[in-house]
Amino acid sequence: MNGKNIVAGAYAEVNEKSLKAVNPATGLTLDGEFSKANKSLVDEALAAATTAFYSYKSLNKDLKAAFLNAIADEIAQLGEELVNRASAESGLPLARLQGELGRTTGQLRLFANLVSEGSWVDAIIDTALPERQPLPRPDIRRMLVPVGPVVVFGASNFPLAFSVAGGDTASALASGCPVVVKVHPAHYGTSALVGGAIIKAADKTGMPKGVFSMLYDDGYTIGANLVQHPLTRAVTFTGSFKGGMALINLAHQREQPVPVFAEMGSINPVIFLPQAIEKQAAELAKKYAASITLGAGQFCTNPGLLLAVQSPGLDNFKTVLKEAIAVIPSATMLTEGIAGNYSQLSAEIINEAGVEVIASSNLNNNELKNQSQAKIAQVSAADFIKNPKLREEIFGPYSLLVVADDVAELEKAIDVLEGQLTVTLMAEKQELQHYEVLLSKLTGKTGRIILNGVPTGVEVCAAMQHGGPFPATNDSRFTSVGSTAINRFVRPLAYQDWEQELLPDELKDGNPLNIFRTVNQKLTKSHE
Numbered sequence: 001m002n003g004k005n006i007v008a009g010a011y012a013e014v015n016e017k018s019l020k021a022v023n024p025a026t027g028l029t030l031d032g033e034f035s036k037a038n039k040s041l042v043d044e045a046l047a048a049a050t051t052a053f054y055s056y057k058s059l060n061k062d063l064k065a066a067f068l069n070a071i072a073d074e075i076a077q078l079g080e081e082l083v084n085r086a087s088a089e090s091g092l093p094l095a096r097l098q099g100e101l102g103r104t105t106g107q108l109r110l111f112a113n114l115v116s117e118g119s120w121v122d123a124i125i126d127t128a129l130p131e132r133q134p135l136p137r138p139d140i141r142r143m144l145v146p147v148g149p150v151v152v153f154g155a156s157n158f159p160l161a162f163s164v165a166g167g168d169t170a171s172a173l174a175s176g177c178p179v180v181v182k183v184h185p186a187h188y189g190t191s192a193l194v195g196g197a198i199i200k201a202a203d204k205t206g207m208p209k210g211v212f213s214m215l216y217d218d219g220y221t222i223g224a225n226l227v228q229h230p231l232t233r234a235v236t237f238t239g240s241f242k243g244g245m246a247l248i249n250l251a252h253q254r255e256q257p258v259p260v261f262a263e264m265g266s267i268n269p270v271i272f273l274p275q276a277i278e279k280q281a282a283e284l285a286k287k288y289a290a291s292i293t294l295g296a297g298q299f300c301t302n303p304g305l306l307l308a309v310q311s312p313g314l315d316n317f318k319t320v321l322k323e324a325i326a327v328i329p330s331a332t333m334l335t336e337g338i339a340g341n342y343s344q345l346s347a348e349i350i351n352e353a354g355v356e357v358i359a360s361s362n363l364n365n366n367e368l369k370n371q372s373q374a375k376i377a378q379v380s381a382a383d384f385i386k387n388p389k390l391r392e393e394i395f396g397p398y399s400l401l402v403v404a405d406d407v408a409e410l411e412k413a414i415d416v417l418e419g420q421l422t423v424t425l426m427a428e429k430q431e432l433q434h435y436e437v438l439l440s441k442l443t444g445k446t447g448r449i450i451l452n453g454v455p456t457g458v459e460v461c462a463a464m465q466h467g468g469p470f471p472a473t474n475d476s477r478f479t480s481v482g483s484t485a486i487n488r489f490v491r492p493l494a495y496q497d498w499e500q501e502l503l504p505d506e507l508k509d510g511n512p513l514n515i516f517r518t519v520n521q522k523l524t525k526s527h528e
Contacts, residue, residue, distance in 0.1 A: 020032070020188075022089075125141045141507040143507055152164075180214070266393065269305040292444050298373040
């Protein structure tokens, strides 16, 4: 585990202070020293990334795919060492991290397959029509091309899958963009191990040296320098609304603004329709007690808001929910700062007008630090509608139950909701037909609408949408999970009246790459 910064595929010496990782469960310092980066390393990393971009973007697609598969292989070989270190730095259980390791390597291979197949570039060809009247049509051929160096911010709650070699890095590299990672300060050692795996993979597959760099910091300076550097072309971030908006504002202050793709959290409302709550009260209470507290409530998709109409079924739901929450053990939160913030915000919300706690768990790991205490609060729909503070995310095992007097008031509560990553609807099949307007409203507030499930658990696949209307993300047209995440790092480029031998292979006559293309408005693999 080498704790030096990585610049252009090599470990860089820097005369700055050393950083140490801390186990959040014990407060003890972990092995390893990590070198704080400086502005000079930012300049070197982005200069190298820019140089690498001119060759990397044009590499054969199979070479890029081999690079991504090699990263997955190197990370998989770390195995137990990586999982143990990630657990020590995050407090997350080993079983959870073993699954996350599989997700990390799996999404790297997903993008490798996407790149190898090649049709993702969305090649469109409109051939010349020289005889067209009143004016001839030129030959125009368009495809998606990479934008340039991408800055990736590691996320606190996924030390593997949303960090150094996570989905942002995988999709950026797949698109043809070099990556500079700003390490999250909660994952120094984990990041060092994964960063080492990436430079090994780059060396084995002959990638340009500047295709990957990784920098450490314990504050905000390096991150700000990366975002505002003139050679940066895009930025990704997963975290708090405050953090995401700070990066967006920095990017807008540049002489040449660049896109920031920020996932900034969500309260992921769950709407219990009347028949569902009457028929399944106990089952739903147990299911949602588990979902609210999964991972100590530190997923971006934990259900932080439950909405229902007052009824005997809802009373049963609350009784079972209280029992289920009471026996859920406390868990270590990711960092001391996150634990403190959760404790403060969850305590503050209880003092808001009309809010009362209806369920809580016991802190039964008193010998450990930064332990979570699950809390379920309740408020009337009328008070919820009047108070915007009740609609803010509390990152941790907390949820607010909003109780409406009738369906009309339930809809009014839904009307005041902002953009979400997910919205879940619990309903009996026969009652859905009575809520067409409600369904229409809900689809306008989220990137993923779920029926009779739980929002926790994000499948990595082509159809996944992990992004939603503001403030869940700052650009709802894109996803940070799944193969279409690659679209964040590309732009369309059209070639007009170019000679065949000068065109990219994706646009040449004869379709040499054998990809799907839209030729004269017809999707085809034709080689004619």
